[in-house]
Amino acid sequence: xxxxxxxxIVLEVPQVxxxxxxxxxxxxxxxxxxxxxxxxxxxxxxxxxxxxxxxRNMKSLGDARRLLGAKGVTV
Amino acid sequence: xxxxxxxxxxxxxARSGRAAELKVAVLATFTANxxxxxxxxxxxxxxxxxxxxxxxxxxxxxxxISDDGETARFGPDLLIIWPRLEELWGGRPLPLTGExxxxxxxxxxVAEASLEAARxxxxxLIFILPAIPEIRAxxxxxxxxxxxxxxxxxxxxxxxxxxxxxxxxxxxLDMEEIIRHTGSAHAYxxxxxxxxxxxxxxxxxxxxxxxxxxxxxxxxxxARKVVVxxxxxTLWGGVVGEDGPDGVDLGxxxxxxxxxxxxxxxxxxxxxxxLLALCSKNDEADVWEVFSRPEMRLRREDxxxxxxxxxxxxxxxxxxxxxFDLGLDSFVFIDDNPAEIAEVQASLPEVACIRMPDDPxxxxxxxxxxxxxxxxPPTQEDLNxxxxxxxxxxxxxxxxxxxxxxxxxxxxxxxxxxxxxxxSDIPRxxxxxxxxxxxxxxxxxxxxxxxxxxxxxxxYWVRLVHTQDRFGDYGVVGGMIAKPDSDCVExxxxxxxxxxxxxxxxxxxxxxxxxxxxxxxxxxxxxEVIEMPRNEPARRFFAASGxxxxxxxxxxxxxxxxxxxxxx
Numbered sequence: 001x002x003x004x005x006x007x008x009i010v011l012e013v014p015q016v017x018x019x020x021x022x023x024x025x026x027x028x029x030x031x032x033x034x035x036x037x038x039x040x041x042x043x044x045x046x047x048x049x050x051x052x053x054x055x056r057n058m059k060s061l062g063d064a065r066r067l068l069g070a071k072g073v074t075v
Numbered sequence: 076x077x078x079x080x081x082x083x084x085x086x087x088x089a090r091s092g093r094a095a096e097l098k099v100a101v102l103a104t105f106t107a108n109x110x111x112x113x114x115x116x117x118x119x120x121x122x123x124x125x126x127x128x129x130x131x132x133x134x135x136x137x138x139x140i141s142d143d144g145e146t147a148r149f150g151p152d153l154l155i156i157w158p159r160l161e162e163l164w165g166g167r168p169l170p171l172t173g174e175x176x177x178x179x180x181x182x183x184x185v186a187e188a189s190l191e192a193a194r195x196x197x198x199x200l201i202f203i204l205p206a207i208p209e210i211r212a213x214x215x216x217x218x219x220x221x222x223x224x225x226x227x228x229x230x231x232x233x234x235x236x237x238x239x240x241x242x243x244x245x246x247x248l249d250m251e252e253i254i255r256h257t258g259s260a261h262a263y264x265x266x267x268x269x270x271x272x273x274x275x276x277x278x279x280x281x282x283x284x285x286x287x288x289x290x291x292x293x294x295x296x297x298a299r300k301v302v303v304x305x306x307x308x309t310l311w312g313g314v315v316g317e318d319g320p321d322g323v324d325l326g327x328x329x330x331x332x333x334x335x336x337x338x339x340x341x342x343x344x345x346x347x348x349x350l351l352a353l354c355s356k357n358d359e360a361d362v363w364e365v366f367s368r369p370e371m372r373l374r375r376e377d378x379x380x381x382x383x384x385x386x387x388x389x390x391x392x393x394x395x396x397x398x399f400d401l402g403l404d405s406f407v408f409i410d411d412n413p414a415e416i417a418e419v420q421a422s423l424p425e426v427a428c429i430r431m432p433d434d435p436x437x438x439x440x441x442x443x444x445x446x447x448x449x450x451x452p453p454t455q456e457d458l459n460x461x462x463x464x465x466x467x468x469x470x471x472x473x474x475x476x477x478x479x480x481x482x483x484x485x486x487x488x489x490x491x492x493x494x495x496x497x498x499s500d501i502p503r504x505x506x507x508x509x510x511x512x513x514x515x516x517x518x519x520x521x522x523x524x525x526x527x528x529x530x531x532x533x534x535y536w537v538r539l540v541h542t543q544d545r546f547g548d549y550g551v552v553g554g555m556i557a558k559p560d561s562d563c564v565e566x567x568x569x570x571x572x573x574x575x576x577x578x579x580x581x582x583x584x585x586x587x588x589x590x591x592x593x594x595x596x597x598x599x600x601x602x603e604v605i606e607m608p609r610n611e612p613a614r615r616f617f618a619a620s621g622x623x624x625x626x627x628x629x630x631x632x633x634x635x636x637x638x639x640x641x642x643x
Contacts, residue, residue, distance in 0.1 A: 009083060012090075033108050036267060040109075040277050041079050052266040 003068075003075040006045060007061055010037050020062030038064070046073045076116075078277050085112030088119055095126035100151035100198075102130040102138050102189075104162035106272040113284030121288045123295075125153075132272065133162060135185050139192035151196060153291060156189040157203040157283075158182065159250075159274060160228055161210075169212055170227035171220070179231045186238050193244060197524045199294065201287055202239050204232055206250040209259065241452075243502050243523045246290050253282050289446055295520075297510045298450035299427060300401060301379075302344055303392060305410035306355040306362055309431045310334060310373065315357055320364035325371065333435035338372040340439070345377055348453045350399065353381040354391045354408070388415050389422035400573050402512070402609065407447055459550055463574060466546040484579060484639045488545040491583045492643035496539050500551070501527050504539060507554045511570040514581065514613045517605035519568055534558060535567070536591060540584055541643070542575050549575050553584055557591075563599035563630070564592045573612070579637035581616055586636040603628040 007022070008015035011029045024030045030038075039055050042048065042064060048071045050058070058064055068075055076084065097118065101107050108129050118125040130138050130146045135156060138146040146154075163181040164170075170178050186202065193200035207228040217223040232251070239245050254262040257279050267273035275283075307314045311334050312324030324331040345351050351373070355362055362383050366375045380398055382391030388408070396403050404425040410416055411431040420428050427447040431438060442448065470487075496504050505523035512518065521529070529535050540553030552575040556568035566588065571581050592600055604617045606625040614625060621632040636642070 009086075012086065032271065036109065036271060036273065037082065041082075044077070044079050044277075050266075052269055055266060055270060 001045065003061065003065055006041055007038065007064075010034065010041050018061060020065060021060060023060035025059070042068070046071075046075070048073060078113075078281055081116050081281065082112040085115045088115060088124075093124060095124050097123045097125040097153060098149060098151045099125045099127045099153045099155065100130055100146045100149055101127065101155045101157060102135040102146060103157040104133045104135060104159050105157075105268075105274050106132055107157055109273060109275075109277060109280045110284055113281040114287055115284075117284045117288035118291070121292045123288070123291065136188045139188035142195070146192075147196065151198045153201065154189065154193050154196065154198040155201045155203065155287060156185065157250075158185050158205050159208075160205045160231060161208050161274070163205070164208075169210065170222055170224055171212065172222050173227075175222065175227050175230040178227045179234045182231045182235050183238060186235055190239070190242070190245070194524065197522070197528075198244075199291065199522060199524075200245045201290060202235070202245065202247055203283070204235055204247055204249045204251065206254050207232070209263070243505070243527070246294055246451075248283070248286055248290055250283075253279060253286060257282060289449065293449060293451050295509060297405065299407050299447055300348075300405040301350045301352060301395065301399060302341065302407045302409065302448070303352045303354050303395065304341065304408075305388075305412065305415065305431070306353060306357060306365070308411040308435075309409060310338060310353075311365060311371075312435065315361045315365055320361055320368070323365055325365075325368060327370075330435050331370070333438060335370065335372050337431075337435065337438045340442075341373055342377060344448065347450070348459075349448070350379040351377055352395055353378050353383065354388050354395075354410075355381075355383045356385055356388075357383055359383040387418055387422070389419050392419060392423060392426060400513075409442070459548070463547065463549065467574070470546050481639075484637075486545075487578060487639070488641070489578045489580065489639060490543050490641045490643050491580055492541040493538050493584065493587050494541070496530055496537055496554075498527075500539055501530060503551050504530075504537070504554050507551075507570055507572065508568065511572060512607070512609040513573045513611070514571040514576055514616070515607065515610045516566060516569040516602060516613055516617065518607040518610060519605075521568075529556060536564075536588075538584075538587070540571070540580065542578070542580050544578065553580060555584055555588065557588055557600075559592075559595060559597060562597075563601045564588065564595075564597050565628070566600060566602040566631075569602070569613070576612060579640045582634055582637045583640045583642075585620070585631070585634040589631075589633055590636075600631045601628050602631050 004015050004018045007018055011027060011034055013027060013029060024035065039050060043050065046068060048068065050067065054067055058067060065075060099114070101110060111127050111129060115125060115127055128149050135158060138144045141147055160182070163185070164178060189200055189202060207225055211217040211224050213223070217225050220226060236247060240247055261276055262279050264273060264276045304310060312330045313322060315323050325335060326332070341351055363375065365371065380395050382394065392403065392406060392408065396406065402425065403423050406426045407429065408419050408426050409429045409431055413430060416428045416430050419426055427445065429442055429445055429447070432441045501523060505526050508521050508526060530537050536557045538555045539551050541551050542549045553571035554568065555566070558565050558567050569584070571584065588600055602617055602622050604614050604622050604625045606614065620634060622629045
């Protein structure tokens, strides 16, 4: 599943509106509970595990893509 | 359904705008928000569409004692209280040499406040017993201490259980069981605890949601009452038709031991009030010959019914349902043969089917993981049920010999006592209200708390009915609620357990109401029959007494106390 698609369902926003720049600051639905939901969803979908710091610093869709890439997951 | 699918499914449900029938408030000592989707979906699946609110973080007592707090304003029907000892003990050193009472005090305060809130809000309370904290300053040595973490947490947990268990409207869920089931290595989420005060993994929230829904369901719906088992490769190893009665495996080294352990489990179910029955494709004589073997723990007299022959098992089950006068949704069917399971499941989807695993040693997890036999602790009535059906068999034999219905009834020696419930009778009243289907005027399902209030309200007449006859004591089998109005008495609730029907008890109940009404100066009694899927017996009775049209309040024609029924 494409990363944009995952973010779109979890955040309930149209997929076309999402880019690597989409962030906690630019999306109203990306609040602290949605953030936890995003983390769980990424970990469950890609079988990865983020550190506490990574979770705290993942502020945008691009951040998520970079962190996943560093763990060997290309999305 | 995966965890993600469950969460997305809740998003969809929450967005659909469907009407919620249950308001659920969750108060925890931590951030409990991840529970919402799992609990929401589990309640939805159990047919309790819910609206869920998570109360403010770590303010259980404050929310419970306030009548203008967020929770009070929400007005929950179900209040879930979920404390952790980690937070309740916060700010104190860990138990090491201290007094257990010091570490129990806050937990009890939470319990008292939540009991009081549930009472005021007329909510069902589900209290989640906190698990034993994982932290041990002295590690393995903690077990050697009478005042260590494990010992102190155990005292706190059991003090809570003593305070809460068995109280009406209160259900307990044990976090220790949930963590044990998940495995403590997968139960916690230290990253989310540090970031957002979320202590548990999604897996634990999911399981907690399912358990809450299951527990709530047990309090609102009747538990399954009959277990029907196959014989070959279910009660013993091998096939009696091929291996012979002496050849089937009941030995104590190997699979036979597992079959015997399963038989012991069936006997435990029987003790808890479950009826046992046998449905087997065999020659009957062969089966009874195995039953006479000394290694058998299950005896023929433990069975309340049996069908041994070559007809489809679904037919046998249907016949038993008629015989017991129970719905098929009361049945559990256990068989090793997937074809038999498929046949029963296809013709009788209400029956819960469990397949005995190929290796019988796995019987326990195969059965217990389904949860279909889970039930709340048995009441006295449940415990009497097994003997009741045996009495019923003798009674039917007598009926076939009796010359006329009048002689039969006169010979039964029916005795009826009608009384006003006291505090201790309210759980039974609530059980009758929740579970009586066939002889029920309108199937009005009130919760225990509300019934308790009605009992105290002087504007209602509330009565319970105790019945016995020469074959046995049925216990409290019926109940009535009536409300005198300006010019007539209105029947609000009128129900009688199906096992006491057909003996004149229902006439006696109605006659009693007429007598009470006359004493209070009323000559009219009005009843409105509501058509429910299974209450035809009640509709028939009231139709014969003037209430012919369902949904219309009509006066009841006078009913006299039946001469064959003795008043107690």
